[in-house]
Amino acid sequence: MTPQTSLQKDKIRILLLEGVHQSAVDLLASRGYTNVEYLKTSLPEDQLIEKISNVHFIGIRSRTQLTRKVLESARKLVAIGCFCIGTNQVDLKAATELGIAVFNAPYSNTRSVAELIIAETILTLRGIPAKNTACHRGGWMKSAAGAFEARGKTLGIIGYGAIGSQVSVLAEALGMRVIFYDVVTKLPLGNAVQISSLDELLGEADVVSLHVPELPSTKMMMGPKQIARMKPGAILLNASRGTVVDIEALAEALKSGHLAGAAIDVFPVEPRSNDDEFVSPLRGIDNALLTPHIGGSTMEAQENIGIEVAEKLAYYSDNGTTTSSVNFPEVALPGHVGAHRLLHIHRNVPGVLSAINQVFSENNINISAQFLQTNETLGYVVIDVDAEYSDLALEKLKNIPGTLRCRVLF
Ligand SMILES: NC(=O)c1ccc[n+]([C@@H]2O[C@H](COP(=O)([O-])OP(=O)(O)OC[C@H]3O[C@@H](n4cnc5c(N)ncnc54)[C@H](O)[C@@H]3O)[C@@H](O)[C@H]2O)c1
Numbered sequence: 001m002t003p004q005t006s007l008q009k010d011k012i013r014i015l016l017l018e019g020v021h022q023s024a025v026d027l028l029a030s031r032g033y034t035n036v037e038y039l040k041t042s043l044p045e046d047q048l049i050e051k052i053s054n055v056h057f058i059g060i061r062s063r064t065q066l067t068r069k070v071l072e073s074a075r076k077l078v079a080i081g082c083f084c085i086g087t088n089q090v091d092l093k094a095a096t097e098l099g100i101a102v103f104n105a106p107y108s109n110t111r112s113v114a115e116l117i118i119a120e121t122i123l124t125l126r127g128i129p130a131k132n133t134a135c136h137r138g139g140w141m142k143s144a145a146g147a148f149e150a151r152g153k154t155l156g157i158i159g160y161g162a163i164g165s166q167v168s169v170l171a172e173a174l175g176m177r178v179i180f181y182d183v184v185t186k187l188p189l190g191n192a193v194q195i196s197s198l199d200e201l202l203g204e205a206d207v208v209s210l211h212v213p214e215l216p217s218t219k220m221m222m223g224p225k226q227i228a229r230m231k232p233g234a235i236l237l238n239a240s241r242g243t244v245v246d247i248e249a250l251a252e253a254l255k256s257g258h259l260a261g262a263a264i265d266v267f268p269v270e271p272r273s274n275d276d277e278f279v280s281p282l283r284g285i286d287n288a289l290l291t292p293h294i295g296g297s298t299m300e301a302q303e304n305i306g307i308e309v310a311e312k313l314a315y316y317s318d319n320g321t322t323t324s325s326v327n328f329p330e331v332a333l334p335g336h337v338g339a340h341r342l343l344h345i346h347r348n349v350p351g352v353l354s355a356i357n358q359v360f361s362e363n364n365i366n367i368s369a370q371f372l373q374t375n376e377t378l379g380y381v382v383i384d385v386d387a388e389y390s391d392l393a394l395e396k397l398k399n400i401p402g403t404l405r406c407r408v409l410f
């Protein structure tokens with residue numbers, strides 16, 4: 001039997017955008033959530049605001065921009081599922097301040113991206129993008145000039161996290177020498193070596209591959225100066241985020257021949273759907289291998305992501321557990337058989353906790369279990385009580401100053 005929540009499950013509205021995998025819909029259905037609107041595209045802000053004002057959960061990929069303005073109109077929203085790794089498309093500060101939990105799938109497409117990077121390393125070192133284009137145009141570029149083996153070349157990885165370190169292992173298996181730059185000291189895998197400055201890495205690597213998140217500190221981290229610092233004839237790979245590379249400067253470096261090639265999967269501006277035109281200064285540059293943000297788009301990854309994120313949303317809805325949330329204090333909760341569970345999300349300011357406890361002491365409500373976790377913005381308190389008291393407690397808790405969201409699970 002599926003547990004009852006504060007709303008009947010068929011009243012809990014879920015909006016899934018950007019064609020998330022069917023596995024998400026199936027998983028939600030298996031947990032009793034069938035009130036799902038499924039769209040293949042992202043939505044422009046005005047349409048998003050209209051739709052989000054009425055839903056309890058939303059699932060997106062990388063294109064949907066959940067700005068503060070959008071989130072402020074999401075009065076009923078309980079949680080956001082990012083069916084991907086990156087969460088830069090969500091204003092996380094706003095989501096946190098509004099008490100909306102955000103989940104993602106931090107590892108489900110790691111391998112897919114790493115495999116693509118290895119393929120691109122080999123293809124760009126051999127000059128395949130230009131040769132392929134020539135063949136399609138009736139040309140025949142049979143030549144060894146500018147074509148190299150990966151073996152023995154130096155791969156410079158920027159951002160040695162889940163993807164960067166996976167690329168490192170695969171590249172070493174090809175016989176490449178791996179160096180990496182990361183703002184955090186990382187345990188190097190295999191024979192990889194951490195380099196202390198970006199500048200030094202750029203001066204040494206034959207192939208540079210970017211695997212950093214989109215952050216203020218990574219915006220345009222590959223600008224004209226950094227691109228000029230790369231070795232003549234080097235190759236730049238970017239499957240991280242489009243804002244990390246100055247795309248105009250890259251186009252110039254490819255046209256001038258300073259860089260021998262590039263493989264770019266992510267762009268500062270990406271079409272909203274497959275029906276929209278892709279516009280980029282890299283179009284028409286034959287030694288640039290361009291892909292439509294499909295680093296993580298494999299059947300395996302998408303199916304796993306669908307299950308993982310939908311499971312996190314359903315679990316948070318049913319039980320209150322926030323394990324691996326991107327922005328919420330993490331609480332792994334047991335079941336609450338025989339009790340009603342109150343979930344209280346509040347601003348982490350002095351006085352809220354004592355006000356919560358006062359509700360129970362003043363009204364003589366026995367607490368059978370209580371869980372508390374905070375981060376610097378939020379406090380998350382979970383209280384299990386006898387069924388007969390949950391309505392009264394919910395009403396009182398909702399009125400405590402500092403309360404952001406409050407719900408009950410029956
Ligand atoms: N193209 C795609 O389809 C695709 C798929 C998955 C992920 N991504 C992108 O790849 C990014 C990386 O994914 P991940 O799972 O490896 O993330 P991760 O968090 O595991 O690793 C990121 C690494 O970058 C480092 N870093 C942060 N700022 C840095 C800086 N200024 N200089 C150097 N290093 C810095 C971090 O310390 C961390 O080690 C994601 O954030 C996402 O934007 C793209």
Ligand SMILES: O=C(O)CC[C@@H](O)C(=O)O
Nearest residue numbers: 061062063084085086296
């Ligand atoms: O599927 C997507 O749209 C995004 C994929 C990738 O960039 C990620 O962050 O996981």
